[in-house]
Amino acid sequence: MQPYVSFEHVGHTYTLANGQSVNALNDVNFQINKHEFVAVVGPSGCGKSTLLRLLSGLIQPTQGQVKVFNQSITQPRDDVGIVFQKPTLLPWLSVLDNVLFPLKHKYGVVAKKDKEQALLLIEMVGLKDFSQRRPDQLSGGMQQRVGIARALLLDPDILIMDEPFSALDALTREEMGFELLKIWNEKPKTVLFITHSISEAVLLADKVFVMSERPGTLAEAINIDLPRPRSLQTIQDSLFSNYTSRIRKHIYKQANIEDVSTKTVA
């Protein structure tokens, strides 16, 4: 199968206003197949968000190439949906209008069928009765769901999520993870899911990319051969803890911490 997304020797160096430069990514190589769910874990500041910006076309790599279907990305693509770390909804719009915002912002017009589509998405993320509410009347988890519905509106082939659940409590977080898998199942897409949580990465993804400290590079790509559909059962699977401890080991090896077994990480 031809890879869908490929990063070829990608590096990115930010130039600051004062002329200094920050090397965020260095020689990153990987491939993602169509409709694959990839999770990215790595220490803070290792360039995960930079990876996201590169794939979405918001910034251009300073070295190498980012390709989708063998075509270099030179500007933001139409078929990419982004879910940000914070929900960042527009406080003056209702939930429905927030979900419709990308269409309105891009094309200026919203057809009746778009509205129906938006309402379906809102129902899918479990906010059917809240479509006319304003964001400030929703909980953090509900707001994040609106953010997900918004990213899905233009039915993107690629869904990029930057620590989408990091602001949520553990329970809501797990629930949202399963919900995301359900959506992914109904509308298959290529997903790049950035997270700080190793168990979340293993629970959701087909493949986990482990990144190293800055300048970030891909340290390891681990295939997760856990059966689908994933559920709370999956967490009890001995394979599951195998995967998480393997990834954990990898991260601690980077940080030069010897004894892994006594450490507990989320």
Next chain:
Amino acid sequence: MSIYLKIKHKLQPMLPFITLLALLPVWEFICWFAKVPNFVLPSPSEIISAFLNVEITRWLDHSWATLRVALLGFALSIAISIPLAVIMVRSQFLTKTLFPLLVVIQSTPVVAIAPLLIVILGSGEAPRLAITCLITFFPLVVAATTGMLATPPELIELSKSLRASPVKEIWQIRLPYAIPHIFSGLKVAVTLAIIGAVIAEFVAAEKGLGYFVQFSTSYFKIPQAFAALIFLSIMSLVLFKAVHWIQTLYFSWSLPAQEK
């Protein structure tokens, strides 16, 4: 809600008036008891009779003249400062060149520029509007710029990822995001507008409450000047409230959480 709370809730907005009403007899008594001469502090009864001595149409005439300059100057100031803020948000270079200039203009006392403006712009309405505009535009520019720059970067990235035009980015994201800031600025500016109009009338006018205060004091009609002052305070208060009402009516989402 208990009855006590209900009454408290109803009375809350009236409290300033009630306090004022309660103070009036005290004021009257002090003036009478200490025999305060009326050019130092006229008593409420003197002010009221001074107010009644002037025909109501004359009061309205003067008030309208001041209100007109304040509102037109205020509108002009909005029309200038919002686009200026947009320009500064779009261009780092212009921010660096324009902003220090704005600070210089802001820190030059308007009272000192006023006579110059009248020489330059003639004795019509133009210098009065210019003075009002000068005194009100700074808080507006600062509020609008701060608000637009406070837009979460994620929303800007969302706009960029949709390849929307910069005009849409400003119009549909940054400007609405600045609304809470802009209204804070408007509330400050609208009271400054009255001050601007009065300063302008001090310098050159044959009408308006500012003119009337000056006219009255020059004839030692201090109670009459006080009555005009009270007109001015009421006008400021009403304008301030009006801005708040507009915000509540059309932009209720932008009110601070405690006021919703």
